[in-house]
Amino acid sequence: QLQLQESGPGLVKPSETLSLTCTVSGGSISSSSYYWGWIRQPPGKGLEWIVSISYGGSTYYKPSLKSRVTISVDTSKNQFSLKLNSVTAADTAVYYCARSGRYLGLIYFDYWGQGTLVTVSP
Amino acid sequence: DIQMTQSPSTLSASVGDRVTITCRASQSISSWLAWYQQKPGKAPKLLIYKASSLESGVPSRFSGTGSGTEFTLTISSLQPDDFATYYCQQYNSYSRTFGQGTKVEIK
Numbered sequence: 001q002l003q004l005q006e007s008g009p010g011l012v013k014p015s016e017t018l019s020l021t022c023t024v025s026g027g028s029i030s031s032s033s034y035y036w037g038w039i040r041q042p043p044g045k046g047l048e049w050i051v052s053i054s055y056g057g058s059t060y061y062k063p064s065l066k067s068r069v070t071i072s073v074d075t076s077k078n079q080f081s082l083k084l085n086s087v088t089a090a091d092t093a094v095y096y097c098a099r100s101g102r103y104l105g106l107i108y109f110d111y112w113g114q115g116t117l118v119t120v121s122p
Numbered sequence: 123d124i125q126m127t128q129s130p131s132t133l134s135a136s137v138g139d140r141v142t143i144t145c146r147a148s149q150s151i152s153s154w155l156a157w158y159q160q161k162p163g164k165a166p167k168l169l170i171y172k173a174s175s176l177e178s179g180v181p182s183r184f185s186g187t188g189s190g191t192e193f194t195l196t197i198s199s200l201q202p203d204d205f206a207t208y209y210c211q212q213y214n215s216y217s218r219t220f221g222q223g224t225k226v227e228i229k
Contacts, residue, residue, distance in 0.1 A: 046209065046220055046221070046222045046223050047158075047166065047209055047211075047220040047223075048220070049217075049218045049219065049220070052216070060216040060217070062123075062217060063123070063217065096165055096166075098165075100213075104154070104213070104214075104215075104216070105154065105172070105213075107213045107216065107218065108156035108168060108171045108211060108213050109156075109158075109166070109168065109211075110168050110171075110177070112165035112166060112167075113165060114164075114165055115165050
């Protein structure tokens with residue numbers, strides 16, 4: 001059974017960089033059939049897709065966040081990572097990593113991590 | 123971005139009730155719509171994809187219909203485990219967007 005697990009600091013200071021890693025187990029991140037992505041959810045609010053990456057490094061970004069987001073993949077560790085720079089309190093959210101299909105008709109999210117709360121505060 | 127609007131925002135219902143949630147897209151998305159269920163403190167769970175295809179393991183009381191800009195999620199007979207928040211998500215483009223959610227509460 002595929003499992004995804006987020007890890008990273010739970011507290012980040014304003015203007016600094018949020019860094020999270022998602023470790024995939026029970027399956028290979030190197031499958032050509034899938035993309036790996038990040039979705040966030042501010043406390044009490046809805047879901048927002050941020051970015052997705054393939055094992056080969058192809059990426060799709062939410063346009064409004066693209067200038068602040070970096071995503072990378074480490075196939076040797078079966079991990080992918082998110083960096084969000086210049087954070088503000090508005091970036092406080094539960095961050096989820098998730099898997100989607102590769103092609104347009106399949107890019108819904110079928111496996112999710114449990115989520116990790118990141119708070120932006122001095 | 124394609125905007126997704128769900129209604130109602132909150133729905134109060136009793137066990138055994140038939141429940142319908144609506145999701146509207148700001149432009150046509152063909153049938154590229156998914157529905158998720160989220161319980162407090164948990165990750166969303168995929169229920170339906172391609173507007174009407176039931177994900178493996180999801181009870182058959184859940185069903186989805188629609189195409190173009192209007193979609194519905196129906197729970198035929200609400201069970202205690204179904205009280206949760208439901209989100210629609212369009213994937214007509216790689217810039218995926220979610221609805222704001224519909225919370226199904228106990229009446």
